[in-house]
Amino acid sequence: GALVYQYPRRTICKSGTSMRMECQAVGFQATSVAWYRQSPQKTFELIALSTVNSAIKYEQNFTQEKFPISHPNLSFSSMTVLNAYLEDRGLYLCGANRDRNSDYTFGSGTRLLVI
């Protein structure tokens, strides 16, 4: 079956430092990868949608300068939270699908705590 693994599961970083998180798709080709942040209040925010061989599309309020994303092949993506501050804490979710007609498979997320 289609699975998505995210690591680390949880991490703590000091305010002003950066944190890289990874997303691995198993059992299918992750043509598109969507990165979300779920706040402590449980609200989902889409950060960006990355499609192989296309430009990464960032949502309003999120930028490549703050959340650079790499999607080098059909099984892997990574995202870095640069210069993290308190408002960046939350659960970062990676969802991937084969194409726009397929459902998304999500990982269990990387929980970021900023101190």
Added chain:
Amino acid sequence: DAKTTQPDSMESTEGETVHLPCSHATISGNEYIYWYRQVPLQGPEYVTHGLQQNTTNSMAFLAIASDRKSSTLILPHVSLRDAAVYHCILRGTGGNNKLTFGQGTVLSVIP
């Protein structure tokens, strides 16, 4: 993406059939209705989706109104494992391949 409206929370007892409503009055013709659910410490899990016809799978039955302005996710004989936040999402078939999550419905299941 068009907006969906769901109740904040619902409660059920084990073994009952649960009807989770979703309103999407401004849905457009090319938008599918997707349902995902999320349990604590996990990412969202796909439940089902449909366009116009009712659909069924091993997890749930999706009833779509004839005017497509509302839908109901029906969970037969719920168990404690079905306790989760259920998200009703509209997803276009055009160039937009993203899912826009709302707050969802928190389903509590009582033993």
